[in-house]
Amino acid sequence: MYQVISATPSPYARKVRIALLEKGIPFELMTEVPWHGSTATPAYNPLEKLPVLVLPDGSGVYESRFILEWLEVMHPTPPLLPADPRLALAARQVEVIADGICDAVVLLFFERMRGPAQASEPWMARQRRKVEGGLRTLAQRAEAAGTGWLVGDSFGLAEIAAGAALGYLKLRFSELDWAAQYPALAALSAKLEARPAFQATVPVPQSITEAVV
Ligand SMILES: N[C@@H](CCC(=O)N[C@@H](CS)C(=O)NCC(=O)O)C(=O)O
Structure with missing residues (x-):
């Protein structure tokens, strides 16, 4: 299953969570504070920013725009981009x-x-x-x-x-x-x-x- 490193106020993480929910893709939510030393974010993203989509193999996909693009490629149905x-x-x-x-x-x-x-x-x-x-x-x-x-x-x-x-x-x-x-x-x-x-x-x-x- 996917994991999503997220923060409760983050609009970028919210985009990813909404896209996953709208596509019906199950995921585990990992809520963090990206500014705290305890965050796992830097282990996946050298830019130290969440959201991160953690793949079942343990690698991370990061940058909300790229994650949404990645999801669209890997899970095209239902589409979130117009066909035109x-x-x-x-x-x-x-x-x-x-x-x-x-x-x-x-x-x-x-x-x-x-x-x-x-x-x-x-x-x-x-x-x-x-x-x-x-x-x-x-x-x-x-x-x-x-x-x-x-x-x-x-x-x-x-x-x-x-x-x-x-x-x-x-x-x-x-x-x-x-x-x-x-x-x-x-x-x-x-x-x-x-x-x-x-x-x-x-x-x-x-x-x-x-x-x-
Ligand atoms: N362009 C990035 C922005 C992500 C971003 O700024 N995330 C904030 C939380 S809302 C963060 O992790 N900040 C920590 C930092 O900048 O070091 C995206 O869309 O994913």
């Missing part, structure tokens, strides 16, 4: 945007942890711009699709990635009222969060009790 290659590219582009929003929110989170005296306001403003630009682009995609989804007319990779990013914003950046600004994204997020795979993976904060080095 142009739509498949569009879905991957949405994943890039969604992951980029999460990357900026992670940077904001750690910058805030430095405290007001240390945190750089211009740096945080730069990250907020990325979040806002990413959301604007996702909303444009939703409106252009006009199907209630982001790409094409069915659920897939784009919606998993965007749903994980929107869920992460609710957890880490609740003061940003993107739902009021972009009703199409709010409707999409509500529809996604009602799916069993999303309900089983609602992000939860973790306490980091060791120094982040």
Whole structure:
């Protein structure tokens, strides 16, 4: 059986868990704090980041985008990418945007942890711009699709990635009222969060009790 090294708030790990659940692939969840010395993550990923998909032979597949690609190749049914290659590219582009929003929110989170005296306001403003630009682009995609989804007319990779990013914003950046600004994204997020795979993976904060080095 597969194992997934995951952290409860991680939107990247959530993408992997949702993809596995939506494809009906059994896995064992290993919940860790990637910043703690006890994490098994570096034993599998030289970049020391989770999620990691640990294969039955003990090797690791890492980087959420690559894990989803790997799962699509190894477990093509049900597909999470549209058959039309142009739509498949569009879905991957949405994943890039969604992951980029999460990357900026992670940077904001750690910058805030430095405290007001240390945190750089211009740096945080730069990250907020990325979040806002990413959301604007996702909303444009939703409106252009006009199907209630982001790409094409069915659920897939784009919606998993965007749903994980929107869920992460609710957890880490609740003061940003993107739902009021972009009703199409709010409707999409509500529809996604009602799916069993999303309900089983609602992000939860973790306490980091060791120094982040
Ligand atoms: N691009 C990576 C991002 C993964 C990532 O940043 N994971 C965080 C947890 S949410 C982590 O493990 N951070 C530890 C570190 O950066 O050393 C992916 O999609 O897998």
